[in-house]
Amino acid sequence: MPRVLLIGLDGATFDVIRPLIARGRLPTFARLVAEGASGDLKSTYPAITPPAFASMLTGCNPGQHSIYDFFSRLPNSYDFVPSSGGLIKTESLHHIIARHGLSAGVMNMPMTYPPAALPGGYVVAGLETPPRAAYTQPRELQRELEDKFGYRIELDRWYRSGEEQAEMDAILGLADVHRQAALHLMASRPSDYMNVAFRAPDHAQHYFWRFYDPQHPAYTAADADRFGDFIPQAYEACDRAIADLMAAAGPETTVVVTSDHGFGRETKMVHLNNWLRQGGFMRFKGGAMGRLKQTAFELGLAADNVMNLLSRLHLERLFTGVSRTTKASVFSRLFLSYDDIDWARTQAYARGQIGQIFLNVRGREPHGIVEQGAEYTAVRQRIIDDLMRLRDPDTGELIVEGCHVREDLYAGEFANAAPDIVIDWKGMEYWSFDVLSGGRKIIGPNLSTRSGGHQMNGIFLAHGPGIAAGAKLDGANIVDVAPTVLQLMQLPIPGHMDGRVLNEIFRERPAASRRELVAAAPNAYADDDAYSAEDEEAVKERLRQLGYI
Ligand SMILES: [Zn+2]
Numbered sequence: 001m002p003r004v005l006l007i008g009l010d011g012a013t014f015d016v017i018r019p020l021i022a023r024g025r026l027p028t029f030a031r032l033v034a035e036g037a038s039g040d041l042k043s044t045y046p047a048i049t050p051p052a053f054a055s056m057l058t059g060c061n062p063g064q065h066s067i068y069d070f071f072s073r074l075p076n077s078y079d080f081v082p083s084s085g086g087l088i089k090t091e092s093l094h095h096i097i098a099r100h101g102l103s104a105g106v107m108n109m110p111m112t113y114p115p116a117a118l119p120g121g122y123v124v125a126g127l128e129t130p131p132r133a134a135y136t137q138p139r140e141l142q143r144e145l146e147d148k149f150g151y152r153i154e155l156d157r158w159y160r161s162g163e164e165q166a167e168m169d170a171i172l173g174l175a176d177v178h179r180q181a182a183l184h185l186m187a188s189r190p191s192d193y194m195n196v197a198f199r200a201p202d203h204a205q206h207y208f209w210r211f212y213d214p215q216h217p218a219y220t221a222a223d224a225d226r227f228g229d230f231i232p233q234a235y236e237a238c239d240r241a242i243a244d245l246m247a248a249a250g251p252e253t254t255v256v257v258t259s260d261h262g263f264g265r266e267t268k269m270v271h272l273n274n275w276l277r278q279g280g281f282m283r284f285k286g287g288a289m290g291r292l293k294q295t296a297f298e299l300g301l302a303a304d305n306v307m308n309l310l311s312r313l314h315l316e317r318l319f320t321g322v323s324r325t326t327k328a329s330v331f332s333r334l335f336l337s338y339d340d341i342d343w344a345r346t347q348a349y350a351r352g353q354i355g356q357i358f359l360n361v362r363g364r365e366p367h368g369i370v371e372q373g374a375e376y377t378a379v380r381q382r383i384i385d386d387l388m389r390l391r392d393p394d395t396g397e398l399i400v401e402g403c404h405v406r407e408d409l410y411a412g413e414f415a416n417a418a419p420d421i422v423i424d425w426k427g428m429e430y431w432s433f434d435v436l437s438g439g440r441k442i443i444g445p446n447l448s449t450r451s452g453g454h455q456m457n458g459i460f461l462a463h464g465p466g467i468a469a470g471a472k473l474d475g476a477n478i479v480d481v482a483p484t485v486l487q488l489m490q491l492p493i494p495g496h497m498d499g500r501v502l503n504e505i506f507r508e509r510p511a512a513s514r515r516e517l518v519a520a521a522p523n524a525y526a527d528d529d530a531y532s533a534e535d536e537e538a539v540k541e542r543l544r545q546l547g548y549i
Pocket residue numbers: 010011048049202260261
């Protein structure tokens with residue numbers, strides 16, 4: 001049985017867990033809190049699944065592991081490629097454990113595709129796996145899991161308003177497949193360390209938050225009666241899965257439960273590139289706007305409808321990666337694209353969902369015009385000053401709480417790929433969509449299928465023989481997970497890790513942890529191009545279904 005079982009719950013938050021514990025609905029979480037150590041776990045900037053899980057797995061900030069979003073910027077270009085485990089530049093926890101001669105098993109963790117062989121262990125890759133790809137090591141494990149459990153990585157349907165029950169059934173069904181598969185792996189391939197992730201909280205909260213939260217502007221009592229219990233049910237599914245895995249692992253195993261970010265209300269979308277264009281920071285080539293309007297007219301689509309259409313198709317993630325994979329595709333012919341930006345007259349552009357802004361810097365971007373040094377600092381500050389004055393026209397309220405600049409957030413060899421500005425939206429209720437919608441609108445309605453969004457604080461829980469009962473954590477960061485797990489495994493901690501051992505969780509504080517005096521171990525499994533052909537095919541297939549091509 002594993003010495004350490006690390007369970008990742010995508011998007012889990014104590015804001016939901018605590019009230020459910022109080023109502024007696026999460027007995028396993030209640031036990032973990034009472035008998036173990038618990039506290040908030042601060043996510044990465046931005047608090048998005050790929051950089052957050054990459055930081056959890058590596059103990060490093062994005063400046064070291066290089067993952068900043070669902071898409072990763074290629075050096076010296078405006079192109080972004082899908083982020084995957086293959087792009088992580090530092091060693092992941094399971095590889096460190098395997099390097100020390102212990103066995104490790106990983107199932108469904110984001111940022112583990114393409115799966116790399118673990119001697120004596122296994123990898124079943126997670127979220128970033130392209131459709132129809134081989135996703136396990138050893139290879140035959142995929143067939144075994146699919147035959148036994150109908151194993152799949154993600155939901156096999158897309159949420160549409162009016163199909164709440166079917167969506168919820170799919171979320172719970174998927175969580176149960178993952179629960180069964182994890183139990184099977186624990187029994188059939190015992191390992192010293194096991195790491196499993198469940199995505200049910202993230203799915204349910206993105207879709208169903210407005211049914212759960214009376215403060216959400218779209219909340220209605222009638223909807224809440226019908227669907228308000230879906231989010232609690234998603235947590236109950238996790239509670240059951242944790243209970244089963246703990247029972248199977250036995251009392252000698254230390255169980256660590258984490259999430260990559262928290263969750264809360266999400267109400268509106270900011271068209272950040274429209275804002276940059278209206279502020280004169282971005283310019284389009286002549287004719288681009290006319291083409292967009294004509295395209296939208298022909299398709300019967302306004303910009304918001306384009307967003308909703310993309311969302312229904314789950315194309316938004318692929319579309320934000322317009323680039324190498326989709327540049328030549330139908331999208332850039334149909335809609336305004338990054339090809340339409342007049343880079344010679346553009347100082348800044350937005351890419352990414354939380355509100356990340358990149359300056360068009362001479363010597364860094366291919367057609368950069370902002371000089372490094374004083375001009376860079378001045379332009380960046382002007383954008384920040386303007387953002388701090390941005391108001392929601394519906395409420396008149398300021399909507400930017402603050403802006404972070406790259407050198408305050410990131411350090412390391414890959415800090416140069418970071419966004420120049422990361423925005424803290426008011427209450428994190430807003431988000432930015434980087435599709436070039438090209439209209440006049442700056443703040444618009446949210447996608448019809450989304451009402452919950454990410455918050456900074458995820459969760460950390462630990463329970464086991466050496467863990468102090470009832471210990472409370474204060475100030476834990478997601479980069480602390482990897483060194484803490486290594487400490488629990490009594491393994492040395494690589495010297496390059498940014499995180500610290502969360503000593504306060506132990507019943508008896510450990511002697512100073514061992515730091516390996518080695519330079520940053522590179523990710524031996526780096527694979528920069530594991531993804532793109534499959535990805536483009538997935539886009540095309542969905543467009544074919546729509547009748548666009
Ligand atoms: Zn997530």
